[in-house]
Amino acid sequence: MTRPPSDKNLTVAVLGPLGTYTHEAAYQQFGPSVEYLEKTTIKDVFDALSSNADLSVVPQENSIFGSVIETYDVLRGADPGFVRGEVMLRIQHCLLTRQGVKLHDIQTVMSHEQALGQCQRFLKSHLPLATLVKTSSTAAAAKTVVDSPANCAAIASKICVTLFDGLTVQYEGIQNEASNFTRFFIVVKDRKASFPSLLVTELRHALIQVSTQTLPGTGADISQLISSLNLRVVRLDRRPAVTNVPFHDIYLVEVQDAERYKSVLEWTSEVDGAISRIGVLGGNAKLIGLW
Amino acid sequence: MTRPPSDKNLTVAVLGPLGTYTHEAAYQQFGPSVEYLEKTTIKDVFDALSSNADLSVVPQENSIFGSVIETYDVLRGADPGFVRGEVMLRIQHCLLTRQGVKLHDIQTVMSHEQALGQCQRFLKSHLPLATLVKTSSTAAAAKTVVDSPANCAAIASKICVTLFDGLTVQYEGIQNEASNFTRFFIVVKDRKASFPSLLVTELRHALIQVSTQTLPGTGADISQLISSLNLRVVRLDRRPAVTNVPFHDIYLVEVQDAERYKSVLEWTSEVDGAISRIGVLGGNAKLIGLW
Numbered sequence: 001m002t003r004p005p006s007d008k009n010l011t012v013a014v015l016g017p018l019g020t021y022t023h024e025a026a027y028q029q030f031g032p033s034v035e036y037l038e039k040t041t042i043k044d045v046f047d048a049l050s051s052n053a054d055l056s057v058v059p060q061e062n063s064i065f066g067s068v069i070e071t072y073d074v075l076r077g078a079d080p081g082f083v084r085g086e087v088m089l090r091i092q093h094c095l096l097t098r099q100g101v102k103l104h105d106i107q108t109v110m111s112h113e114q115a116l117g118q119c120q121r122f123l124k125s126h127l128p129l130a131t132l133v134k135t136s137s138t139a140a141a142a143k144t145v146v147d148s149p150a151n152c153a154a155i156a157s158k159i160c161v162t163l164f165d166g167l168t169v170q171y172e173g174i175q176n177e178a179s180n181f182t183r184f185f186i187v188v189k190d191r192k193a194s195f196p197s198l199l200v201t202e203l204r205h206a207l208i209q210v211s212t213q214t215l216p217g218t219g220a221d222i223s224q225l226i227s228s229l230n231l232r233v234v235r236l237d238r239r240p241a242v243t244n245v246p247f248h249d250i251y252l253v254e255v256q257d258a259e260r261y262k263s264v265l266e267w268t269s270e271v272d273g274a275i276s277r278i279g280v281l282g283g284n285a286k287l288i289g290l291w
Numbered sequence: 292m293t294r295p296p297s298d299k300n301l302t303v304a305v306l307g308p309l310g311t312y313t314h315e316a317a318y319q320q321f322g323p324s325v326e327y328l329e330k331t332t333i334k335d336v337f338d339a340l341s342s343n344a345d346l347s348v349v350p351q352e353n354s355i356f357g358s359v360i361e362t363y364d365v366l367r368g369a370d371p372g373f374v375r376g377e378v379m380l381r382i383q384h385c386l387l388t389r390q391g392v393k394l395h396d397i398q399t400v401m402s403h404e405q406a407l408g409q410c411q412r413f414l415k416s417h418l419p420l421a422t423l424v425k426t427s428s429t430a431a432a433a434k435t436v437v438d439s440p441a442n443c444a445a446i447a448s449k450i451c452v453t454l455f456d457g458l459t460v461q462y463e464g465i466q467n468e469a470s471n472f473t474r475f476f477i478v479v480k481d482r483k484a485s486f487p488s489l490l491v492t493e494l495r496h497a498l499i500q501v502s503t504q505t506l507p508g509t510g511a512d513i514s515q516l517i518s519s520l521n522l523r524v525v526r527l528d529r530r531p532a533v534t535n536v537p538f539h540d541i542y543l544v545e546v547q548d549a550e551r552y553k554s555v556l557e558w559t560s561e562v563d564g565a566i567s568r569i570g571v572l573g574g575n576a577k578l579i580g581l582w
Contacts, residue, residue, distance in 0.1 A: 179537050232512045236527050240357045
């Protein structure tokens with residue numbers, strides 16, 4: 001896929017360190033020609049949009065573990081950025097070693113605790129005697145293997161092979177569960193921020209913050225507000241609004257238009273119309289994503 | 292409140308160790324005449340219903356931190372127990388010491404990391420020189436203070452004073468945020484399990500598992516299914532169904548009838564009718580709570 005020359009100057013903030021699955025997801029979308037900026041927390045990835053990042057990539061949901069709360073805790077806020085796209089990544093844990101190493105040489109396997117757990121079956125059958133060492137991230141494990149003795153291996157994303165010299169993939173897809181996907185959001189600063197030319201999705205999506213009146217038991221309930229959108233709802237998430245009213249919530253409603261080839265203009269006007277209907281019913285609604 | 296003699300024999304499983312806020316919530320509801328069974332994980336608290344517990348008390352939601360995922364991960368399952376009540380607890384962190392200790396004697400304050408964080412302002416103004424020591428739970432800190440030198444204090448629930456001899460409350464409500472509530476569910480084994488006489492709530496509630504067809508994009512969407520219940524929705528939570536279809540979800544829908552003094556029979560028949568409407572639209576629905 002040829003990328004337009006303007007992408008050369010894009011800066012994309014990702015949850016770091018480089019070599020994580022968030023970085024792999026961003027790389028899958030934007031390739032080698034953009035600059036990747038590694039950030040320590042999901043909040044920092046969003047905040048980078050106010051300084052030096054054009055786009056941010058954050059994990060939104062994993063097919064086994066569910067929604068990423070840290071991401072929704074920013075999306076529920078007053079200044080949540082604006083979602084402009086999504087990337088779906090199949091989580092494929094790989095066994096990485098230095099080049100030339102054979103499987104029977106491996107005595108130590110390093111990775112993040114979760115990845116070690118997710119590859120238990122492979123480790124038990126292929127490397128039952130190896131010592132398992134926990135690291136702060138899968139990428140940190142891969143980085144360590146580069147300067148370690150040849151009997152060390154890491155479980156990490158294969159993007160690490162392109163990042164750290166001298167590594168090779170021994171096995172790909174060694175996780176217990178074959179069906180393990182993570183979905184990421186691509187976020188820009190606000191609705192007015194320019195739309196990068198390389199984001200193309202087949203179906204139209206929107207993300208909307210919806211909340212009822214703060215006095216519980218009055219006015220329309222959350223189900224009435226959401227159904228008044230009259231759009232196909234594909235995800236509903238709830239986070240505390242954290243106002244002085246305990247248990248008042250912000251809902252994050254993701255909608256999708258299944259009618260392919262609808263123009264961006266048609267979809268935008270349909271979503272804007274839906275949001276204005278929430279106001280008529282006495283609820284609050286704010287558009288925080290359109291892609 | 293006089294309790295019927297039958298309650299004497301009740302066994303109530305709680306998230307342990309005894310002295311935690313879950314224990315305090317259960318105690319607020321059931322008092323001193325029942326037996327409390329401490330369990331290590333939320334899953335274990337639910338599982339106790341299949342062996343020696345009549346009731347289980349689990350945290351459902353905190354007003355600042357949101358839903359308790361471990362609880363919803365059981366509620367989304369095939370055999371989630373049956374919610375028969377709720378308890379709301381104001382989280383009031385207390386400074387506890389051995390009896391006779393003065394504030395200026397205190398040199399060490401022990402508690403769970405979160406409680407220490409939530410009382411930062413009090414500690415800074417009243418005990419700026421004290422050493423802070425992290426413990427595995429607030430109850431563990433209180434227990435330790437009993438056998439420690441007199442210059443040790445714990446931040447914990449005041450129920451610890453009734454559990455561990457020789458402790459006294461120095462200060463009550465020392466947390467930064469005045470408005471910090473946790474809501475708990477009272478769960479029995481299944482719908483047929485006998486309803487304890489001491490549970491009385493003013494408003495009728497129900498909890499319903501709802502999911503769409505597994506093929507995305509077909510049939511009614513989740514918003515249509517939920518609005519077809521035609522009941523007042525007060526909470527909507529989403530967890531992955533973890534089937535072989537990635538990103539297929541189970542929604543936990545909590546509804547409430549604002550019409551006071553409706554009979555249990557009327558409410559039960561209204562909820563059962565609502566659930567059968569979901570089936571007509573091609574969705575799945577299962578009643579997992581009624582109180």
